Amino acid sequence: MGVMFLGRAVTGGTVNGDLIPEVPDLARMRQQRSSRLRGSMRERGVDALLLLGTGAVQYAAGAAAPIVDASRATLLRPVALVLADDPEPHLFTPHREAAKERVAADHVHPPLWVELDGQLADIATRLGRLVPGDATLAADEMPYPLRRALGDRVVAEGAPVLSAARLIKTPDELACLRAAQSINEAAMRTVQEALQPGLRQSELTGILLSEAFQLGAAGVAVDAIWQVMPERRSDGPWAFHGDVAYPTPSSDQILREGDVIWVDSGILYEGYASDFGRTWLVGRDPDENQHEHFARWVAVMQAVLDEIRPGATGGDLCRAARKADPLSAAEGGKPWLEQFYLVHGLGLDSAEMPLLGTDLGEEFDDSFVLEPGMTFELEPVIWTEGIGGYRSEDLVVVTDDAWAPLSDYTYAPYEGPGRAETAR
Amino acid sequence: MSRPGLAALPEGGRADFAAIRADRRRRLLDVMAAADLDVLILGRPGDIAFAAGVRPLFTSGSRPYSVGCVVVRDGGRVHVLADHDDGVPAEIAHDQIIGRSWNPRIASARTARIPGLAGARRIGSAGTSTSAATLLATLAPAAEVVDARPLVQAARATKSVAEVAVIETACSLAEAGLAAMAQELRPGVTTRRLTARYSERLGQLGVTVVPDGPVAWRAAGGLCGGLDGRPLAEGELVSLSPSVTYGGYDATLARTLVVGGSPTAATGKLRDRAVHSLSEVVTACVPGATGAELMRRWADAGEPAFAAPLAHGVGLGIEEPIIGIGLGADEVLTEGMVLAVQGIVRGVHDNAVGGWHHREMIQVTAAGPRLLTRPHPRAADAAATTTSSPGAT
Numbered sequence: 029m030g031v032m033f034l035g036r037a038v039t040g041g042t043v044n045g046d047l048i049p050e051v052p053d054l055a056r057m058r059q060q061r062s063s064r065l066r067g068s069m070r071e072r073g074v075d076a077l078l079l080l081g082t083g084a085v086q087y088a089a090g091a092a093a094p095i096v097d098a099s100r101a102t103l104l105r106p107v108a109l110v111l112a113d114d115p116e117p118h119l120f121t122p123h124r125e126a127a128k129e130r131v132a133a134d135h136v137h138p139p140l141w142v143e144l145d146g147q148l149a150d151i152a153t154r155l156g157r158l159v160p161g162d163a164t165l166a167a168d169e170m171p172y173p174l175r176r177a178l179g180d181r182v183v184a185e186g187a188p189v190l191s192a193a194r195l196i197k198t199p200d201e202l203a204c205l206r207a208a209q210s211i212n213e214a215a216m217r218t219v220q221e222a223l224q225p226g227l228r229q230s231e232l233t234g235i236l237l238s239e240a241f242q243l244g245a246a247g248v249a250v251d252a253i254w255q256v257m258p259e260r261r262s263d264g265p266w267a268f269h270g271d272v273a274y275p276t277p278s279s280d281q282i283l284r285e286g287d288v289i290w291v292d293s294g295i296l297y298e299g300y301a302s303d304f305g306r307t308w309l310v311g312r313d314p315d316e317n318q319h320e321h322f323a324r325w326v327a328v329m330q331a332v333l334d335e336i337r338p339g340a341t342g343g344d345l346c347r348a349a350r351k352a353d354p355l356s357a358a359e360g361g362k363p364w365l366e367q368f369y370l371v372h373g374l375g376l377d378s379a380e381m382p383l384l385g386t387d388l389g390e391e392f393d394d395s396f397v398l399e400p401g402m403t404f405e406l407e408p409v410i411w412t413e414g415i416g417g418y419r420s421e422d423l424v425v426v427t428d429d430a431w432a433p434l435s436d437y438t439y440a441p442y443e444g445p446g447r448a449e450t451a452r
Numbered sequence: 453m454s455r456p457g458l459a460a461l462p463e464g465g466r467a468d469f470a471a472i473r474a475d476r477r478r479r480l481l482d483v484m485a486a487a488d489l490d491v492l493i494l495g496r497p498g499d500i501a502f503a504a505g506v507r508p509l510f511t512s513g514s515r516p517y518s519v520g521c522v523v524v525r526d527g528g529r530v531h532v533l534a535d536h537d538d539g540v541p542a543e544i545a546h547d548q549i550i551g552r553s554w555n556p557r558i559a560s561a562r563t564a565r566i567p568g569l570a571g572a573r574r575i576g577s578a579g580t581s582t583s584a585a586t587l588l589a590t591l592a593p594a595a596e597v598v599d600a601r602p603l604v605q606a607a608r609a610t611k612s613v614a615e616v617a618v619i620e621t622a623c624s625l626a627e628a629g630l631a632a633m634a635q636e637l638r639p640g641v642t643t644r645r646l647t648a649r650y651s652e653r654l655g656q657l658g659v660t661v662v663p664d665g666p667v668a669w670r671a672a673g674g675l676c677g678g679l680d681g682r683p684l685a686e687g688e689l690v691s692l693s694p695s696v697t698y699g700g701y702d703a704t705l706a707r708t709l710v711v712g713g714s715p716t717a718a719t720g721k722l723r724d725r726a727v728h729s730l731s732e733v734v735t736a737c738v739p740g741a742t743g744a745e746l747m748r749r750w751a752d753a754g755e756p757a758f759a760a761p762l763a764h765g766v767g768l769g770i771e772e773p774i775i776g777i778g779l780g781a782d783e784v785l786t787e788g789m790v791l792a793v794q795g796i797v798r799g800v801h802d803n804a805v806g807g808w809h810h811r812e813m814i815q816v817t818a819a820g821p822r823l824l825t826r827p828h829p830r831a832a833d834a835a836a837t838t839t840s841s842p843g844a845t
Contacts, residue, residue, distance in 0.1 A: 080514070081513075081514055081515070081516060082512075082513030082514045083513065094665030094666055094678075095512045095513070095665060095666075096512060096513075096663065096664055096665045097497075097510065097512060097661075097663035097664070097697070097702075097769055098496070098497045098498075098511070098512075098513065098514055098515060098769065099496070099497065099498045099663070099768075099769025099770045099771070100663065100664060100665070100769070100770050101512070101513045101514040102496065102514045103770060103772070103774065104761075104770075104774075105514055122759050122760065122777060123759075124759065126678065138759075138778075139777065141777075141778075141779060144772070144774060144779055146778070146779040146780060146781075147778060147779065150778075168516075169516055169517065169581060170580065170581065170582065171517070171579060171580065172579070172580055172599045172601065175580070185582060228655070228656075228658060229660075230654070230655045230656075230657075230658045230659060230660050231655045231656055232655070233651070233655050233660040234651050234652040234653070234654060234655020234656060234660075235652065235655065236651075237648070237651035237652075237655075238648035238649070238651045238652040238655075239648070241644050241647045241648045241651065241679065242644050242645060242648045244644075244681075246678065246679065247512060247665075247666075248510075248512055248662070249511065249512055249513075250509065250510070250511050250512075251509055251510035251511070251660050251661055252660065253509075264536075264538075265536045265537050265538035266536060266537045266546060267535060267536040267537075268534070268535055268536060268546075268549055268550075268551030268552075269535065269551055273535065273536035273537075273538055274536075275509060276536070276538040276539065277507055277508070277509045277510070277538075277539060278660050279658065280658030296512070367535045367551070367552065369554075377513075378511065383554055386554040386555070387553055387554055387555045387558055388554050388555050389555070
């Protein structure tokens with residue numbers, strides 16, 4: 029009762045009939061994900077699903093591997109195998125200890141080196157033992173060594189099977205996402221307090237991660253961005269799409285008084301990513317133009333939030349955003365970045381389906397129908413050549429009635445209706 | 453815009469990155485010529501960084517293979533997928549930047565504009581996926597597409613003197629982070645606090661990317677434990693495994709330290725075993741040595757195999773060769789390779805003692821292995837120099 033978010037009353041409480049728990053039940057989460065995944069397999073006639081992508085393996089088997097860069101996550105990847113008639117996933121992993129309490133002991137196997145050429149016969153033998161020749165096999169990726177190991181065996185596209193399951197989050201997944209977001213926000217509070225002219229971008233990252241690790245983060249999803257924004261697009265890097273160049277990776281660049289920085293970061297909790305985005309000023313308060321930008325951003329957010337409910341379409345959200353900010357349209361643009369989206373999903377990957385407002389086009393946006401359990405990271409951007417821009421992000425989930433916020437952070441130093449006044 | 457600084461070295465700093473990039477391009481064009489490839493397609497971040505020298509935004513985890521960089525041999529032009537030119541080296545002109553798209557149709561139309569792609573006879577692709585294969589079949593229907601992973605690996609494996617210098621700088625940064633953790637190490641501290649201290653210290657040094665997983669874990673927890681908030685006890689072993697990405701290049705090392713002071717007899721024994729067995733393997737890292745020989749050295753020292761590579765290439769991320777974990781027996785070390793070589797030994801009284809983990813970075817030279825990492829006063833390698841007298845084991 030009485031919970032407000034960006035000046036809007038939050039009504040939705042349940043997601044597919046369930047409340048989001050305060051603390052995720054990880055065992056239940058794994059069971060429900062397994063059941064969703066196997067349901068999706070049965071719908072598509074897939075008997076065995078081989079998963080290679082980091083997010084895909086986590087969906088099937090939990091966050092059972094260290095958090096590493098793409099080279100390590102690819103060459104030394106754990107692999108999951110899900111069988112439609114077995115609720116327990118098989119995990120082939122070099123990280124046996126990390127799989128403890130996440131995967132049934134008799135389903136944890138030595139690694140399958142699907143990215144390396146050394147053990148092709150081993151891959152074929154061990155997969156053959158679990159997946160009979162007449163079973164329908166699908167895989168999310170198919171690197172050369174795996175393809176060779178499987179010989180002429182037909183393998184279906186596994187990505188659609190997986191994305192259908194992942195699109196709708198279970199209550200425990202939502203609790204994980206909220207926990208990740210909450211850790212990120214608490215760490216950002218410390219960073220924002222420390223922010224002052226003379227600090228390096230990398231020092232802000234150091235403060236952020238120092239706090240986040242102590243608060244329970246398992247690792248970094250995305251290198252934190254503290255991009256100093258220009259007032260004109262042409263004062264920033266050249267951009268293919270003609271819009272303002274964003275994001276640019278951080279360095280040891282020193283921040284100066286009056287810099288407007290677009291802050292963006294993501295950490296991981298039980299495999300789930302947070303996504304924190306705000307506009308900050310270094311050592312200064314916003315001027316009138318900047319406040320006006322924020323007011324326009326709030327109006328776009330409110331218009332989009334007002335559309336979010338089961339049955340609405342992605343197109344409804346994008347049209348509402350455009351309509352709420354005629355000034356962007358007058359400048360020939362839209363209130364979000366040309367190269368990105370108005371909305372992206374958030375889960376085990378820091379930007380996953382749905383992506384709305386992209387160059388997939390209006391037809392795609394209109395065909396995308398909102399359902400309870402979808403997560404939406406909303407990231408409108410207001411830009412005026414000569415003044416610069418305002419960008420922040422918030423995370424909501426589509427509930428049975430409308431939506432509920434999963435993020436909860438002040439917009440200071442900008443003044444407006446403020447953040448959620450939720451009592452968690 | 454302010455110029456990027458330390459962590460963004462490819463655009464400045466103390467190393468001549470323009471020369472490093474030119475050398476890497478030449479190596480890549482050489483292997484393309486030798487394999488008679490007109491076009492090379494790259495999709496893995498390390499391969500793209502090698503060819504194009506772009507400064508990517510770090511995200512953890514794998515991503516599906518897709519066309520991220522197209523090298524055309526005729527003219528030696530490198531085309532790269534990017535939204536803007538920040539972090540794209542000056543030698544890559546704006547018309548060599550392929551704008552990213554979410555829409556496969558648009559992506560295909562943009563890629564189609566690359567001069568020399570449509571008429572290619574032979575295309576190498578350092579990875580494959582359904583979408584990449586479909587794209588190539590559409591844009592270069594007459595081309596034969598071959599697996600170019602071995603070629604790209606060969607071009608990357610032998611590091612130039614300048615590349616090794618950057619890797620050594622990365623090692624120094626990782627060691628500075630290690631020192632910060634070691635200073636904090638006392639009974640009652642947690643692995644979370646140690647990790648926090650590491651992040652803080654690297655941030656002060658201008659570095660933000662830690663590529664190789666957790667930097668501190670309880671050695672009793674296994675090969676690579678997670679972070680936890682339980683205080684470390686006096687005498688417990690902690691594995692400190694700092695890693696850094698600097699100018700695109702990685703350093704990754706590991707030291708095992710005893711919480712709150714000197715090792716007991718049991719932990720000292722473990723340490724001496726680790727130091728001895730690892731030095732046997734490191735000594736064997738000479739040009740011409742095979743993966744099988746390295747594994748034999750470890751086994752001959754009396755240690756069982758463990759579930760992590762005994763040695764692997766390091767450069768722009770980890771690279772092949774990967775030796776150990778059932779792989780790489782036939783790999784042959786060559787001069788100029790940079791390797792991470794590691795050993796993990798488990799104590800007899802496992803729960804009480806835990807494991808001893810130690811990882812060095814070396815360069816394979818004609819004169820033998822050259823250590824790129826340095827001893828830490830409180831870790832096994834320092835102990836080794838003081839306990840190398842007979843009978844110390």
